[in-house]
Amino acid sequence: MTAVIEIPSIDHAAIRLQAEKVVPPAPISADERETLLSRIKQLLKAQDAVLVAHYYTDSDLQILAEETGGFVSDSLDMARFGHEHPAKTLIVAGVRFMGETAKILNPEKRVLMPTLEAECSLDLSCPADEFTRFCDEHPDHTVVVYANTSAEVKARADWVVTSSIASKVIKHLAEKGEQIIWGPDRYLGSYVEHLAGADMLIWPGSCIVHEQFKAKELEVMRSLHPDAMVLVHPESPAEIIAQADAVGSTTQLINAVKNSDAEKFIVATDNGIFYKMQQAAPHKTLMEAPNAGIGATCQSCAHCPWMAMNSLQNLASTLESGTNEIHINPNIREKALIPVQRMLDFAAGLN
Ligand code: 13P
Ligand code: SF4
Secondary structure, three states: OOEEOOOOOOOHHHHHHHHHOOOOOOOOOHHHHHHHHHHHHHHHHHOOEEEEEEOOOOHHHHHHHHHOOOEEEOHHHHHHHHHHOOOOEEEEEOOHHHHHHHHHHOOOOEEEOOOOOOOOHHHHOOOHHHHHHHHHOOOOOEEEEEOOOOHHHHHOOOEEEOOOOHHHHHHHHHHOOOEEEEEOEHHHHHHHHHHHOOEEEEOOEOOOOHHHOOHHHHHHHHHHOOOOEEEEOOOOOHHHHOOOOEEOOHHHHHHHHHHOOOOEEEEEOOHHHHHHHHHHOOOOEEEEOOOOOOOOOOOOOOOOOOHHHOOHHHHHHHHHHOOOEOOOOHHHHHHHHHHHHHHHHHHHHHO
């Protein structure tokens, strides 16, 4: 049933190369770290700002967010928290689409990011003009886009979804008999299409981190650790998802570690999540699922280079200078708000 469409102009190799060229933040000493932390804490207070961080960011940022009344979560809850928190300024540590989603929901707030250069390969693989053209050619289809997209792409969509809610939304639409254009994650798209028995045209984007997990090597690892539970983020290829004991968003995978009886886990997602998983279950054993194989030189082996761009250094300078503010054209923002709000309303209806 799966129909992953071809868009010849999307240069996946160039996107991968762009990821490989990302320069990670310079290491800092323990003294520098302490100085930065106390400066950032003062600045957050003085500017009525709250820090919202994704699980894949550096553990220093996750700890800081929680210590200062901010929040660490998956992309759906990042959006919800930012929307509900009264602070005048939101600092979003993650990748650019996360800052844009915060601004779409909170036009009256100042939204800053430690860096505006933190891309996402899914966003890069879905240029708004190409995507709009494709949607216009299929006017009878409902357009569902993953949150990992630009504000312009969201503005062309009927629904925005994150990994924690995608299958429920697609099931809801499939039950109404709707034909769907899904963009841009081909693997998550195929996964939810099968789960929901939906009729979908799937954009050919992929996550440079999750597509690196290797099925054959995972089989070997499972045979070496038969008691380990396999946890998989649905941005991974089908052969990886097929070996999972649990598939879910980052929050759902952390909850699986916390709530299951297993003592050992093989984890197929970004290893930034290990900080929270280990905190949730300190005595349990966590292992990275095999990615590019022995001797590989990839920079995105189980760690997103763009997420890794967020650091204490650039967070401090953003707060000091007020740069790296997210701005979205008001017309685009108003259009993008409709499918984002639809997702939040749908999520609220599930609780
Ligand atoms: P979550 O919504 O599961 O946090 O995923 C976001 C993401 O970018 C995963 O690669
Ligand atoms: Fe995008 Fe993949 Fe990085 Fe998530 S891990 S932000 S999907 S490139």
